[in-house]
Amino acid sequence: MTTRPPPRPRPTGPPCSTSRASTPTGPSSASSSSASAPAAEPVGPAGPGAGSVARMAKAPILTPQAEDFPRWYQDAVAKAELADNGPVRGTMVIRPYGWAIWERMQAEVDERIKATGTQNAYFPVLIPESYIEREKAHVEGFSHEFWTVTHGGGKELEEPVVVRPTSETVFGIYMAKWVQSYRDLPLLLNQWANVMRWELRPRLFLRTSEFLWQEGHTAHATEADAAAFAARVLHDVYEDFMVDVLAIPVLTGRKTSRERFPGATNTMTLEAMMRDGKALQMGTSHELGRNFAEAFDIRYLDDNGDQQLCWTTSWGVSTRMVGGLIMTHGDDRGLRLPPRVAPVQVVVLVVRDEQGAGERARLIVEELRAAGVRAELDARVDTSFGRRAVDWELKGVPVRLEVGPRDLANMSLTLVRRDHEGKDTIPLDGVGSRVADLLDDIQASLLHEARLRRDGGTAEVTSLDDAVEAARTGFARIPWSAVGDEGEDRLAEHGVTVRCLQRADGGLPAADDEPDLVAVVARAY
RNA sequence: CGGGAAGUGGCGCAGCUUGGUUAGCGCGCAGCGUUCGGGACGCUGAGGUCGCGGGUUCAAAUCCCGCCUUCCCGACCA
Numbered sequence: 001m002t003t004r005p006p007p008r009p010r011p012t013g014p015p016c017s018t019s020r021a022s023t024p025t026g027p028s029s030a031s032s033s034s035a036s037a038p039a040a041e042p043v044g045p046a047g048p049g050a051g052s053v054a055r056m057a058k059a060p061i062l063t064p065q066a067e068d069f070p071r072w073y074q075d076a077v078a079k080a081e082l083a084d085n086g087p088v089r090g091t092m093v094i095r096p097y098g099w100a101i102w103e104r105m106q107a108e109v110d111e112r113i114k115a116t117g118t119q120n121a122y123f124p125v126l127i128p129e130s131y132i133e134r135e136k137a138h139v140e141g142f143s144h145e146f147w148t149v150t151h152g153g154g155k156e157l158e159e160p161v162v163v164r165p166t167s168e169t170v171f172g173i174y175m176a177k178w179v180q181s182y183r184d185l186p187l188l189l190n191q192w193a194n195v196m197r198w199e200l201r202p203r204l205f206l207r208t209s210e211f212l213w214q215e216g217h218t219a220h221a222t223e224a225d226a227a228a229f230a231a232r233v234l235h236d237v238y239e240d241f242m243v244d245v246l247a248i249p250v251l252t253g254r255k256t257s258r259e260r261f262p263g264a265t266n267t268m269t270l271e272a273m274m275r276d277g278k279a280l281q282m283g284t285s286h287e288l289g290r291n292f293a294e295a296f297d298i299r300y301l302d303d304n305g306d307q308q309l310c311w312t313t314s315w316g317v318s319t320r321m322v323g324g325l326i327m328t329h330g331d332d333r334g335l336r337l338p339p340r341v342a343p344v345q346v347v348v349l350v351v352r353d354e355q356g357a358g359e360r361a362r363l364i365v366e367e368l369r370a371a372g373v374r375a376e377l378d379a380r381v382d383t384s385f386g387r388r389a390v391d392w393e394l395k396g397v398p399v400r401l402e403v404g405p406r407d408l409a410n411m412s413l414t415l416v417r418r419d420h421e422g423k424d425t426i427p428l429d430g431v432g433s434r435v436a437d438l439l440d441d442i443q444a445s446l447l448h449e450a451r452l453r454r455d456g457g458t459a460e461v462t463s464l465d466d467a468v469e470a471a472r473t474g475f476a477r478i479p480w481s482a483v484g485d486e487g488e489d490r491l492a493e494h495g496v497t498v499r500c501l502q503r504a505d506g507g508l509p510a511a512d513d514e515p516d517l518v519a520v521v522a523r524a525y
Numbered sequence: 526c527g528g529g530a531a532g533u534g535g536c537g538c539a540g541c542u543u544g545g546u547u548a549g550c551g552c553g554c555a556g557c558g559u560u561c562g563g564g565a566c567g568c569u570g571a572g573g574u575c576g577c578g579g580g581u582u583c584a585a586a587u588c589c590c591g592c593c594u595u596c597c598c599g600a601c602c603a
Binding site for chain 2: 087198281316386492
């Protein structure tokens with residue numbers, strides 16, 4: 001984490017990348033491997049057991065996090081087969097395993113959204129430019145990120161259309177049409193969609209030009225109702241999902257005015273700490289005041305027969321969460337997925353198909369599935385054991401059960417959990433319930449570990465200098481009164497931003513100018 | 526968008542400075558055999574419009590121009 005290990009000669013790829021002047025084969029690689037073997041990252045005095053010694057002798061599968069975190073991230077995404085870059089800059093191909101994770105996320109988030117009474121709908125990807133221009137702050141904030149379509153059917157369009165960067169404007173138009181009376185409120189809508197924003201520096205999942213998300217749009221009769229709903233989504237949908245399912249501890253708070261969504265009167269955020277100490281905004285929920293209601297004439301007749309403007313909100317979480325999941329839990333051996341999002345919770349690996357191990361493994365998979373566990377069989381016995389073990393570790397599958405002749409002779413199984421070192425031997429009987437309990441345990445322990453790391457990486461400070469210093473490796477909490485607008489400028493000079501404002505107890509402020517607020521500052525993705 | 530680096534079989538690279546018959550290597554992949562409880566080994570084999578488009582030349586992976594893409598650093602963002 002403290003980045004800046006002495007620049008090692010060439011810790012990775014000794015097998016081939018070392019050669020430059022000499023022959024690229026035998027001799028040089030032999031000498032270089034003997035030279036770099038002792039230098040191989042001291043994976044930790046903690047790394048016990050015989051297995052890790054054997055592992056260290058080989059080139060690491062992924063670039064170690066401590067050596068180059070961004071590189072590690074890319075390696076992890078590639079080796080776990082989550083995604084590839086698309087052919088157009090900033091676009092992303094999500095591979096089946098990555099998509100399976102996203103599907104799990106969608107299912108969990110969607111369920112929580114519906115629990116608020118919100119209904120799903122779908123709005124078009126193309127938006128007339130004139131719509132977007134109706135809300136002044138909104139255009140100003142977004143115009144530099146537009147992808148604009150100027151031609152259709154080979155002819156220039158009379159009015160260019162924008163590929164949606166977000167859909168407040170189209171929702172606004174139709175909300176105005178659908179809302180007539182206070183009896184129509186609140187109007188609670190959501191859509192799952194793709195959006196496009198011009199990006200200067202794309203990174204898979206974290207920042208791509210096209211990304212997938214859910215965007216909720218609601219209209220309310222009163223400001224209080226809108227504010228309450230936006231906060232409800234923040235906590236009951238997003239925070240609950242992130243903590244409970246993703247095992248990612250998040251800080252919730254209010255954005256400063258400069259970090260606010262274009263067109264919003266209040267932006268609330270969920271911020272998580274990645275393993276390199278940087279912050280990632282995992283989701284947002286906005287109060288839009290009457291800004292969009294005015295721009296799109298979203299009005300209703302109240303119970304006195306008077307015309308009133310609505311109060312609207314919008315909120316979203318995106319595929320970026322996949323990146324957050326990787327960077328929160330992943331280690332040098334790959335992903336570590338919390339069981340509740342893991343597409344595969346348990347892999348049952350046939351070591352060798354002898355003594356009926358293959359058949360036994362099939363039965364275990366069936367038993368697990370019957371117990372409600374997402375279990376997968378790995379019977380590729382023509383691939384070496386180590387190879388397969390490494391594959392599943394890269395993919396972050398929480399539990400691996402190994403079934404081989406040796407286990408069957410003892411009527412037992414070998415169990416390996418991904419969240420920490422070591423193997424256990426468990427009896428063959430009662431695998432289903434035992435594993436189900438274990439998954440809960442792993443879920444809890446990943447959350448616990450992430451919490452400890454976040455709390456340990458957060459410093460309480462009182463000066464901007466100390467905040468900048470602390471932000472080199474983690475978060476800093478500093479009285480908002482010690483920062484202010486000029487303070488934000490100073491922090492920005494060091495690549496540090498105010499991630500959110502909180503009350504001293506971590507609660508959500510009702511306004512920016514509440515006394516005694518605390519600013520959480522950090523470097524961010 | 527500014528600064529830096531780089532695009533050569535799926536991946537990682539060499540070759541380019543001093544253009545010249547069949548463009549190499551490691552990993553991966555396929556077949557066979559030996560193996561098998563932590564990325565196995567041997568043999569055989571498949572796979573390349575050298576990012577794209579122009580130009581120079583008898584001849585271009587190699588030289589020149591333009592574009593695209595990726596990575597790192599900054600400013601913008603979920």
